Amino acid sequence: MSEPLLTASGITVRFGGLVANDNIDLEVAPVGITGLIGPNGAGKTTLFNVLTGLNRPTSGSVAYDGQDISRWSPHRRARAGMSRTFQRLELFGGMTVRDNLLAAWEASIPGGVMGRRQSEGRQLVDEVIARLQLGAVAGRQTGELPTGIGRMVELGRALCTRPRLLLLDEPSSGLDAKETAHFKEILVEVTDPEQAVQSEDGRGAPAVLMVEHDVRLVMDVCRMITVLDFGKRIACGAPDEVRNDPAVIAAYLGEPAA
Amino acid sequence: MLQFIVLGLFAGSIYALASLGIVLTYKTTGVFNFAYGGIAMFCAYVFWQLRDGWGLDQWIAIPLLLLVIAPLLGLILELLFRLLSQQSAEVQIVVCLGVLAFFTTIVNLVFVRHPDDSVRNLSTVFSHGSFGLTSNVSVTWNEAGTFILAIVMGLGLYAMQRWTRLGTAMRAVVDNRDLAGLIAVNARTIGRAAWIISTVFAAVAGVLLSVQENLVTYVLPFLVIYSFAPAVFGRLTNLGLAFAGSLTLGLTINILQKYGSSGSLAKFETSLPYLALFVLLVVYGKRLTEVKSSLRATTSRAVADPWRGYVVGAVALILALVLGPQVFADSTVGALAQAMAYGVVAITVVVLTGWTGQISIAQMSFAGVGAFTTAHTVASLGALYFPLGVLFGILIAVPVSLLVGIPSLRLSGLFLALATMAFALVMDSIVFASASISGGLTGLDLTEAKLGPISFDTATSQYYLCAVALGVTGLFALWLRHGPVGRRLQMVRDSPNAAATLGASLTVTKLAVFAACAAIAAVGGALLAVTQQTVIPANFSFDTSLQLLLVVVIGGRTLISGAVIAAGFYVVRLLPVPATVNKYLPLGIALAVIAIAQEPDGIGRVMLNQFQKSAALLYRIGRRPRTPVAGRTSSPQAVRPSV
Numbered sequence A: 001m002s003e004p005l006l007t008a009s010g011i012t013v014r015f016g017g018l019v020a021n022d023n024i025d026l027e028v029a030p031v032g033i034t035g036l037i038g039p040n041g042a043g044k045t046t047l048f049n050v051l052t053g054l055n056r057p058t059s060g061s062v063a064y065d066g067q068d069i070s071r072w073s074p075h076r077r078a079r080a081g082m083s084r085t086f087q088r089l090e091l092f093g094g095m096t097v098r099d100n101l102l103a104a105w106e107a108s109i110p111g112g113v114m115g116r117r118q119s120e121g122r123q124l125v126d127e128v129i130a131r132l133q134l135g136a137v138a139g140r141q142t143g144e145l146p147t148g149i150g151r152m153v154e155l156g157r158a159l160c161t162r163p164r165l166l167l168l169d170e171p172s173s174g175l176d177a178k179e180t181a182h183f184k185e186i187l188v189e190v191t192d193p194e195q196a197v198q199s200e201d202g203r204g205a206p207a208v209l210m211v212e213h214d215v216r217l218v219m220d221v222c223r224m225i226t227v228l229d230f231g232k233r234i235a236c237g238a239p240d241e242v243r244n245d246p247a248v249i250a251a252y253l254g255e256p257a258a
Numbered sequence B: 001m002l003q004f005i006v007l008g009l010f011a012g013s014i015y016a017l018a019s020l021g022i023v024l025t026y027k028t029t030g031v032f033n034f035a036y037g038g039i040a041m042f043c044a045y046v047f048w049q050l051r052d053g054w055g056l057d058q059w060i061a062i063p064l065l066l067l068v069i070a071p072l073l074g075l076i077l078e079l080l081f082r083l084l085s086q087q088s089a090e091v092q093i094v095v096c097l098g099v100l101a102f103f104t105t106i107v108n109l110v111f112v113r114h115p116d117d118s119v120r121n122l123s124t125v126f127s128h129g130s131f132g133l134t135s136n137v138s139v140t141w142n143e144a145g146t147f148i149l150a151i152v153m154g155l156g157l158y159a160m161q162r163w164t165r166l167g168t169a170m171r172a173v174v175d176n177r178d179l180a181g182l183i184a185v186n187a188r189t190i191g192r193a194a195w196i197i198s199t200v201f202a203a204v205a206g207v208l209l210s211v212q213e214n215l216v217t218y219v220l221p222f223l224v225i226y227s228f229a230p231a232v233f234g235r236l237t238n239l240g241l242a243f244a245g246s247l248t249l250g251l252t253i254n255i256l257q258k259y260g261s262s263g264s265l266a267k268f269e270t271s272l273p274y275l276a277l278f279v280l281l282v283v284y285g286k287r288l289t290e291v292k293s294s295l296r297a298t299t300s301r302a303v304a305d306p307w308r309g310y311v312v313g314a315v316a317l318i319l320a321l322v323l324g325p326q327v328f329a330d331s332t333v334g335a336l337a338q339a340m341a342y343g344v345v346a347i348t349v350v351v352l353t354g355w356t357g358q359i360s361i362a363q364m365s366f367a368g369v370g371a372f373t374t375a376h377t378v379a380s381l382g383a384l385y386f387p388l389g390v391l392f393g394i395l396i397a398v399p400v401s402l403l404v405g406i407p408s409l410r411l412s413g414l415f416l417a418l419a420t421m422a423f424a425l426v427m428d429s430i431v432f433a434s435a436s437i438s439g440g441l442t443g444l445d446l447t448e449a450k451l452g453p454i455s456f457d458t459a460t461s462q463y464y465l466c467a468v469a470l471g472v473t474g475l476f477a478l479w480l481r482h483g484p485v486g487r488r489l490q491m492v493r494d495s496p497n498a499a500a501t502l503g504a505s506l507t508v509t510k511l512a513v514f515a516a517c518a519a520i521a522a523v524g525g526a527l528l529a530v531t532q533q534t535v536i537p538a539n540f541s542f543d544t545s546l547q548l549l550l551v552v553v554i555g556g557r558t559l560i561s562g563a564v565i566a567a568g569f570y571v572v573r574l575l576p577v578p579a580t581v582n583k584y585l586p587l588g589i590a591l592a593v594i595a596i597a598q599e600p601d602g603i604g605r606v607m608l609n610q611f612q613k614s615a616a617l618l619y620r621i622g623r624r625p626r627t628p629v630a631g632r633t634s635s636p637q638a639v640r641p642s643v
């Protein structure tokens, strides 16, 4: 297997007395979907915030594409190709769906705010809208949309930055079974090198790190899974290994994996 | 020397009371009480009325004030800010500033019937006379009493926080809101207690400050603003540090007075607290904790169709150009010209507050930079160099804005509000107060300004100049809003986290906007100078910046038309309207801000909603027999103004 795209080593985050992340190591492969699971409050979102630069860890370092990015600001990481969605939706509620996506594109390239490469951006946005089947709501304000569509918009918004690494925080929470199936289909599609949203500079399918509550979905689509519990990494491996790990089963008390 | 230390400790202990009150409400409820000085002043006037005005015995008046009136006031404020607790920090700050304006105007209306009334003599609440500390240093009982009272109240607050259940809950609420729930003291109780204690402290500080000097309407709130610096010194959460900082501040000011009270340093003492506030914000930077960071932003709605805005704007501009000077008398035309120059500055408030969610209380200070720079340039180089003067104004305003913005824009909106406030007050007390810069109280003359062959020496020519400036600025801002720039501002405002993780630099965005707005404000200021012909510091003071923010909030802080409405308020003051209008207008403005600050589109939207509600009601009444009432009716919001 090739070099990991992202490597977090020894991440520790303290909030006062609470240790939300305790010396966590994590690797994300440059292709395919990597899973990050764990019970509520395990520290998954906190780790995401550290990876994307929204939180500074108490200790530990993050390397991306061979560089130490621990001290990089969130927007610099984004410009380097990291993009994320949020567990609690962070849509630009005052803008339409289309403008949300366009704003993301503009934020992701130098000079975007000055209107550079507008036509290219609009083309990409149209393609993403079509791909995610958001056409019907493209002109609606995101503040008025239901969660299910909101999650799709966040995914689309992240895709419009043409990421190399996509971090998804509980993308299926709040979705019903049908929406989840639809989401899974799209996720597999956009991460498939054959079908990915292509851009002119040839960035292909992004690698994905996904936090997910729906264990079945994770077991289905992920190649590697890391399991957190109470801020600690308790397991890491292929779905089959993780599924049968006693520590994991214990952590999910009565909620046997798959 | 010892005498100055005594005076310093006396002044410091009053600041201590005020800063404790400010810290208390901030750390328990997340509201930074900008209105504190107004409340203190109001209470001081009430005390005067009770004791000196109505002749009540002091030992009746004091309990009445501290046990009845101040707590009641605290309860009202608690209610007001509890209603706003789900609103964005931006709304809370604006309302707080509205409350400040309310108290300063109500004092004027109720207690100051004559100009002479604004200074009331108020004798000490302690016994008169003094005792000797050493052979040549004496301490008045007033000073000693104040110092001891401050220590006792400070210790009392400390003891309460330390040893009572309510106090423990108050401390817990800062660390963790969920934990506070576990101690089973209701958050509402905590908030009430904090507001009551804080208001009582304000009353004590107000009375004590007043008895030392006199009751002076406009000075008292500023003296209380002195205590903002120690409050920030305590990082807005630490009572002990705030107390210590206050005493240090009092000492420093008074010791400076001993050594530096002559010459150029004279102004320095009075502006030291503002400078200190500013420096502290810079030094602390990211270490300043925000009590509430998860407040949601006020969503302003995007406007899908900009064309209506352009059309309305262009038509308004053309009508104004064609009709204005023909329809109105010369004096009115002059007033309108001034108002439109003011409107240019108002647009910067719309862009900053409405579109970016940043509150600046210094836009008129930036305008002042433009005005005085232009006046100086024209005075020394001649009328033809007017455009160069405007350029100089911009060239000064932009770096200054970066100086103000760089430290505070990396923090949340509250800290920009504080930094701009400190900046405006420093400008008032040092820069604009310096006769060589501003010409002192009488100001500088700018009788002629030229743009190439065109001379702006008549009201009509000034009118054309300002109308074009306002129209162009407004249309340009509107155009920006509907393009990539507008999207960038909105994303930073709606969700800073998402914006950053998509690649937008929050600091660069906010800083660029802040600097651009400072530049445009400087241009507006230069235009004001041209129309006013005499540039007076009072027209560019902190007070005027505050008023500007308030009228833009009423007009609608997300709309260019909001800036135009703000300019309308400005005209009213210049025109020969009935005296009662001018008398009650400030009060109306303050109340309107408190009432409608939650509506980013301002008064127009509020009226439209009311109208639609009544129309819907009438419609339903008319058709009642046939229409079944739907379980959930969506509010009618089809029509959105786009200008």
Ligand SMILES: Nc1ncnc2c1ncn2[C@@H]1O[C@H](COP(=O)(O)OP(=O)(O)O)[C@@H](O)[C@H]1O
Binding pocket: A015, A018, A020, A038, A039, A040, A041, A042, A043, A044, A045, A046, A047
């Ligand atoms: N900003 C914060 N301050 C204090 N505690 C926090 C903060 N963010 C998260 N936590 C705590 O850290 C722990 C981990 O939270 P989180 O990372 O959101 O878990 P997960 O996403 O796995 O459900 C939780 O106990 C949570 O309460």
Ligand SMILES: [Mg+2]
Binding pocket: A044, A045, A046, A087
């Ligand atoms: Mg989470």
